[in-house]
Amino acid sequence: MLAEQHKALLQDALNGACAIVAGKPVTVAWQKPRDTAHGDYATPIAMQLARQLKRPPRDIADEILRELSLPDCIESANVAGSGYINICLKKSAKTAVIGEIFRLGAAYGRSSAQNETIILEFVSANPTGPLHVGHGRAAAFGDSLANILTFAGYEVRREYYLNDTGRQAAILAASVWLRFWLQHEKNDSEMPQGSYRGDYLQIIVTDVAEHLTAQTPPELSKLLKSLADAADADAAADKLVAAMHDSVSCAEVDTFTSAVVQAVTTKNIRKDLEALGVKPFDRWFSEKSLHTDDKLRVGIEALRNASADNLYEQDGALWFRATAFGDDKDRVLRRANGQFTYFAADIAYHHDKLTRSVTAGHRLQLINVLGADHHGYVPRLCAAVTALGHAANAIETRLIQFVALMEEGKRLKMSTRAGEFIPLTTLVDKVGCDAARYFYVSRKNDQHLDFDLQLAVEKSGSNPVYYAQYAHARADSILRKWGGTPTVLTSADASLLADDAAAVMLCEQLAAFPGVVAHAARERVTHLLTVFIQDLATAMHNYYEKTRILSGTEDDLMRSRLALVDAARQVLASALGLLGVSAPTRM
Incomplete structure (x- = not known):
């Protein structure tokens, strides 16, 4: 560059x-x-x-x-x-960026290959219902970061870890099972404590009804009373799962649970991600496959093979000596009852990722995007990766802080079990995909985000996404009014703008783009792009307001000014595109 x-x-x-x-x-x-x-x-x-x-x-x-x-x-x-x-x-050196942008076009700011393959895991929400606004921030951040890394020359593989087995999947399946029978028996009782209660379950019930129609109905009144009498929601959930197992055979329960998870993933999660403009994931990794494909055993054996001291038995349980690798305490991998812990599954999953083949000559890097409530999980995961024989920096974690969606001073809870969450699609429907994505990534990922709904739909310069998109639309409008062929501008003499302070300022912003992208990629952040976009939009609006671009008779100076406008239009479109935000030509 x-x-x-x-x-x-x-x-x-x-x-x-x-x-x-x-x-x-x-x-x-x-x-x-x-x-x-x-x-x-x-x-x-x-x-x-x-x-x-x-x-x-x-x-x-x-x-x-x-x-x-x-x-x-x-x-x-x-x-x-x-x-x-x-x-x-020299000012002429600054305005020369116009010619470079015309030469490279949409590739301006793109870096050459970095010889690094990144497996970027993000969202990975439990498949227990629609994504909520908190998940949306992780989705927007992860998708934008993948775009930035790819543009900066990295090979990026997008991955979603699907928790399709375990307790939460069982509770969801049992909730769908109970809801089906409540409807089938025309019982209008409320869904009990411990169950998932959202209206979204209705679609899932319809999708999986074929698995239950031949089953014998449970004694609903007795079951509902038992759940109501449970000590707490967790105890009620366990009773509900047990009731489903008593009513349905183990093999059928497994098939039914898989069908429920698949329905939620297809009807809710994938559609929600699509509504937010998230590009398709390269891989949906099934947690269940860790058990069925023997990957869990392979992962634990890899720990043992790396060093016999990594594992030890105590009180009938299998432990990982995590304290030897910087964690605050050792961790159970297999309980005394023979059941493996979630952490054991995570070790197996990361061992699987770290042993995948990559492009020849590439270094493999893992990046996990996790909710801020998982911050305590990071040291133990790093300990496991190190114990497996990999460098401590082979895995990076980016934490996503919480989102407060405020409207008229009211903050709603987001509990998927109780069905009181704010669906991501509700936000997208209200403010649009562009505003949702831009606002989500406008602050550093590890800072709390207050999402201002009123500002997000405001059509004024106070709304940052409107302000940025309007700068692009304004540039496009100028070029349409001119009506010439853009190729004419490739030979424009940019040095003619060297004495125009507003033009030089705009050129300085354009020249900063490659460095901003490279910096954002190195730091694994997205908010640097929104800062850049705001500065570039300001420079574009300032240039428009201070310069008579279409001066009547077309001459060399006018063509130079138009070339600068076209260069600004190109870079604005590229920067917005990296964040998954459109660059409209009319507003």
Whole structure:
């Protein structure tokens, strides 16, 4: 990219000057001045050399400048403060970004291959009902991060871990089973404590009814009283599951549970993700397959094979010595009753991921996107990965903080068991997919998010997504009014804009795009893109308001101005697209 070329030339020049001053090659550190009046780049290299040379930093900086041969793209270099060296690019070097954007088109900002394959697991909500607004944040973040990483040159595999076995799946199946019989027997009793109660269950009941029609109805009055008398919701849930098992054979229960989970996954989760614009997952990994395909045993044996000290038996249970790898306590893998824990399944799952084949020459990296309530789970998972013989940084975790959806000062609970959650589709229907996604990723993922419904639907500059999309629509409108062929603009002389402060400011924003994408990919964040988009939209609106772009008679200057508008339109579309947000041409 042009900005990197400028920086490389400057780097070489400064390396040479510093080597003369210090007597040996020196690594130059770069910073971006907060105040653009101080220049485009700054380096504290003189302060770094002060201790070694035992001289005042400002004297060292002055000597570096005397030895410095400025490349053609640099306008000036000066010493400021206690010894910072500030560098200013020529304005013509800044406007040259327009030509680069025309040359690369939609590929502008894209990086070359990073030789790294990333398995990115996100959402992975229990298949017990529709996704709620909290899941939506994880979905928007994970999908946007996958887009950014792919654009930055990484090979990304999107994965959803489907919890299709275990206690929650059993409670869901039992809830559907009970609801079916309540309807079949025309019993209008409320769903009891411990069960899933949402209206979404009706669709699931309809889908799986064929599995139950030949079964014998339970004694509903007796069962409902037993559930009502249970000590708490968990005890009631266990009684409900037991009642289903008493009524249906084990083989049929397994088939029925699978059918219920499949129906929820298809009718709720997949449709909810599609409504939010989430791209299809490359793999839906079945937790059940860990048991049926013997992967759970293989994962535990891998721990044992890595070191005999990793596992030990105590009180009839099998333990993982997690404290040897930084965890606060050892963890049970197999209980005394022979049942494996969820953690054992997670170890097997991550062992499976870490042993998958990747593109030749690629390093494998795992990234898990988890809810903030799973923060305590991270150390034990890292301990397991390390115990399996992998580097501690082979797995990264990005935590998603909670979302508060506020309307008229009221906050609703999100309990899928009680059916009192706010469905993701309700949010998307209310504010639209674009606003939902943009607001979801507008704050850093590990910060709480207050989702302002009123602001999200407001058609004004106060609404950040409207403001950004309007900048793109405005650029497109200008080009439509002009009516020319875009290829005409490829030969426009961008240097004609060098004396236009608003144009140069817009070019500076455009030049920042590749660096922002690369930074966001390295840090595994998305909010840097929304910050960039807002700055770019501001620069575009500012340029429009201060410049008469369509000046009547078409000349070289007008074509240069149009080329800048078209470049801004392209970069806005690319940046919005990385976040899964559309770039409308009319608003």
